[in-house]
Amino acid sequence: MIVAVASGKGGTGKTSVACAMALALDRPLTFLDCDVEGANAHLFLHPDLKSEEEVLIPYPTIDRSKCDACGICVSNCHFGAMVRLGKKVKVMQNLCHGCGVCRLVCPQNAVVMSGRPVGTVHMGTAGLMRFFCGELRTGEALSVPIIKRIKKERDDTVIIDCPPGTSCPAVESVEGSDFALLVTEPTPFGMHDLRGMIEVCRRLEVPCGVVINRSFGEDREVESLCKAKGVPVLLKVPFDRKVAEVYAKGGTLLEAMPELAERLNEVFFEIMGLKR
Amino acid sequence: MIRIAVLSGKGGTGKTTAVASMAWYSDDLVLADCDVDAANLALTMKSRLRTKDDYLGAYTAAIDLELCTECGRCEDNCHFGAITDLRVNAIHCEGCGACRVVCPAGAITMSLRKSGEIFVLDTAHGPMVYADLFPGESNSGKLVTIVRRLADDLAESDGIDTVLIDGPPGTGCPVIASVTGVDLILAITEPSRSGEHDLLRLIELAHHFSIPICVAVNKWDLHPGMTREIEESCRRQGVMTVGRIPYDPSVMESIKAMRPLPSMFPKSPAALEFHRIWKEVRSRSKERGGSGIALKLD
Numbered sequence: 001m002i003v004a005v006a007s008g009k010g011g012t013g014k015t016s017v018a019c020a021m022a023l024a025l026d027r028p029l030t031f032l033d034c035d036v037e038g039a040n041a042h043l044f045l046h047p048d049l050k051s052e053e054e055v056l057i058p059y060p061t062i063d064r065s066k067c068d069a070c071g072i073c074v075s076n077c078h079f080g081a082m083v084r085l086g087k088k089v090k091v092m093q094n095l096c097h098g099c100g101v102c103r104l105v106c107p108q109n110a111v112v113m114s115g116r117p118v119g120t121v122h123m124g125t126a127g128l129m130r131f132f133c134g135e136l137r138t139g140e141a142l143s144v145p146i147i148k149r150i151k152k153e154r155d156d157t158v159i160i161d162c163p164p165g166t167s168c169p170a171v172e173s174v175e176g177s178d179f180a181l182l183v184t185e186p187t188p189f190g191m192h193d194l195r196g197m198i199e200v201c202r203r204l205e206v207p208c209g210v211v212i213n214r215s216f217g218e219d220r221e222v223e224s225l226c227k228a229k230g231v232p233v234l235l236k237v238p239f240d241r242k243v244a245e246v247y248a249k250g251g252t253l254l255e256a257m258p259e260l261a262e263r264l265n266e267v268f269f270e271i272m273g274l275k276r
Numbered sequence: 277m278i279r280i281a282v283l284s285g286k287g288g289t290g291k292t293t294a295v296a297s298m299a300w301y302s303d304d305l306v307l308a309d310c311d312v313d314a315a316n317l318a319l320t321m322k323s324r325l326r327t328k329d330d331y332l333g334a335y336t337a338a339i340d341l342e343l344c345t346e347c348g349r350c351e352d353n354c355h356f357g358a359i360t361d362l363r364v365n366a367i368h369c370e371g372c373g374a375c376r377v378v379c380p381a382g383a384i385t386m387s388l389r390k391s392g393e394i395f396v397l398d399t400a401h402g403p404m405v406y407a408d409l410f411p412g413e414s415n416s417g418k419l420v421t422i423v424r425r426l427a428d429d430l431a432e433s434d435g436i437d438t439v440l441i442d443g444p445p446g447t448g449c450p451v452i453a454s455v456t457g458v459d460l461i462l463a464i465t466e467p468s469r470s471g472e473h474d475l476l477r478l479i480e481l482a483h484h485f486s487i488p489i490c491v492a493v494n495k496w497d498l499h500p501g502m503t504r505e506i507e508e509s510c511r512r513q514g515v516m517t518v519g520r521i522p523y524d525p526s527v528m529e530s531i532k533a534m535r536p537l538p539s540m541f542p543k544s545p546a547a548l549e550f551h552r553i554w555k556e557v558r559s560r561s562k563e564r565g566g567s568g569i570a571l572k573l574d
Contacts, residue, residue, distance in 0.1 A: 008313065008314045008411075009287065009288060009314050009316075010284075010286065010287010010288045010314075010445035011286060011287040011288010011289060011445075012287075012288060015470065035446075036448075037285075037445070037446030037447045037448045037451070037477075038285050038286050038287075038445065038446055038447065038470075038473070038474040038477065040286070040469070040470035040473055040474070043469040043470055043473060044469075058355060076373065076377065078335060078370075078371055078372050078373055079372070094452065097355075097370055097372060098355055099355050099356070099370065099372030099373075099374050100353065100355055100372075100374055101372050101373055101374045101377055104353065104374055104377045104378055105377055136447060136448055138447065138477065138480045138481050138484050139452070139481060139484040139485065140448070141417060141448050141449035141452050142448070142449065143446075143448045143449075163446065164287040164313070164314070164445050164446070165313035165314060165416075165444070165445075165446075166313045166314065166409070166411040166412065167312075167313050167409055167412070167413055167414055167415075167416045167450075168414040168416070169446075169448065170313070171367060171412050171414075175367070185288075187528070187531050187532060188316075188319050188531065188532065188534050189292065189314075189316045189319060189531065192314070192316060192319060193313075193314040193316070196313070196314065196411045197411070199411035199412070200411040200412045203367065203411065203412045204367070204412070241498070241523075244468075244495070244498045244499075245498060245499060247468055247470075248466075248467050248468040248469070248498060248499035248502045249468075249469065249499065249502065250468075250469040
């Protein structure tokens with residue numbers, strides 16, 4: 001059972017809900033923090049990080065002795081990562097996606113692909129959990145290769161803390177999950193971004209349900225959106241200034257609201273029935 | 277031209293609220309919402325549509341099964357795992373064209389598809405550019421660069437000297453595209469461990485690209501101790517803090533009403549602090565005097 005905790009908007013409470021669920025289940029499972037641009041789950045789960053692994057992407061280097069600056073690689077690179085400067089061709093590191101087209105088209109066989117590190121995966125344990133989180137290197141643009149590496153980890157129960165947004169990093173994180181738990185807040189921002197996320201789940205054919213965080217009790221607009229989209233509202237976490245105060249110091253949602261543990265177990269059980 | 281980007285690292289710390297509130301005090305801005313995954317700035321204020329264009333951002337491969345000899349070379353050479361059993365998965369295809377290059381039968385064509393829309397609106401504070409990347413699409417960095425360039429062009433043609441950018445969360449592709457060539461980053465953070473953690477990553481990014489950055493702590497009184505810790509971390513990094521926005525229930529009310537905070541609650545503590553921060557940020561951004569480099573798409 002793989003549960004992805006996702007949200008189009010940032011700061012709705014993905015990490016809080018993912019960590020709370022992992023702790024509430026209180027059983028051996030694997031926790032994957034795929035928000036590699038701003039991984040925070042370790043601040044709440046305090047894993048004992050035992051090892052790390054560099055993530056490499058294929059990267060072209062040009063053999064100057066062979067390159068005659070014909071420019072065929074430049075015109076074939078869809079990412080604008082090959083630039084010809086006078087009699088030299090240069091690779092723009094930040095734009096390169098590592099697709100290898102330059103190597104394929106070079107008539108002089110002057111392009112050699114090697115590996116370039118874009119980030120790190122940290123691995124460890126937190127109580128009964130196996131814990132993995134990714135970290136994108138400063139100044140690097142591509143988080144997807146790191147997410148792909150993290151997602152190789154399998155288990156009977158997997159909880160994924162996804163990055164915000166609805167484009168590649170979020171898609172990569174949610175894809176292949178049995179269920180997506182979409183965390184939203186009852187504001188026009190939250191609603192707008194929830195719509196996008198429901199659409200992502202539909203495209204990926206991952207069933208989803210909604211958690212309304214910081215609920216004021218009456219969330220008619222979110223509820224009617226969910227109803228219209230055929231998506232169940234599985235949980236409401238009431239607004240409470242105390243939660244923010246506990247969270248500020250790295251305390252979990254369960255520390256602020258112990259009664260949520262039982263509800264989260266029920267939600268997990270419900271998800272088992274809704275998964276694909 | 278002066279470009280100021282509002283960022284945070286962590287999502288949901290109040291970037292959009294800050295941009296909408298600060299913009300309220302000016303009528304000579306170009307606003308650029310660069311959070312193309314979740315563009316919310318337009319939801320905060322009244323506007324009139326000026327233009328709307330398609331974003332043809334994504335190339336996708338298509339295999340002509342009539343010509344295909346099923347040799348499998350496309351599959352072997354796709355670095356993104358986007359081809360399986362002669363089918364192209366549009367979500368994974370990055371449009372690099374490796375499959376087309378290696379196909380001995382000429383069975384693969386690359387075509388552009390519409391993957392988003394770009395809008396220009398008129399607001400009381402100046403024109404606003406924002407884009408809507410369709411759910412599940414890629415190339416957000418490229419779309420951000422287009423939004424930025426359009427904003428620069430509008431500033432030029434409308435004779436406006438300041439571009440205010442509402443940025444995306446994180447530190448990756450769309451963030452890098454949002455900060456390229458800006459004069460100043462205003463980081464909005466919150467007093468929490470996660471807020472601090474992601475802020476420090478953002479500061480590292482700003483230093484990496486040599487962009488001046490200053491910090492304001494939103495909802496600072498939710499945890500004064502944590503706020504002081506964050507301000508201390510900033511000092512150690514040589515980063516200036518420019519304000520503390522108090523937790524203020526009128527912020528939530530204005531978001532729900534879809535109006536800028538100062539228009540509904542001009543005397544609210546948060547609005548007054550945003551006004552003060554804006555004056556400070558504007559004057560600081562001018563110190564560097566628009567020396568941010570011009571944007572380049574490639």
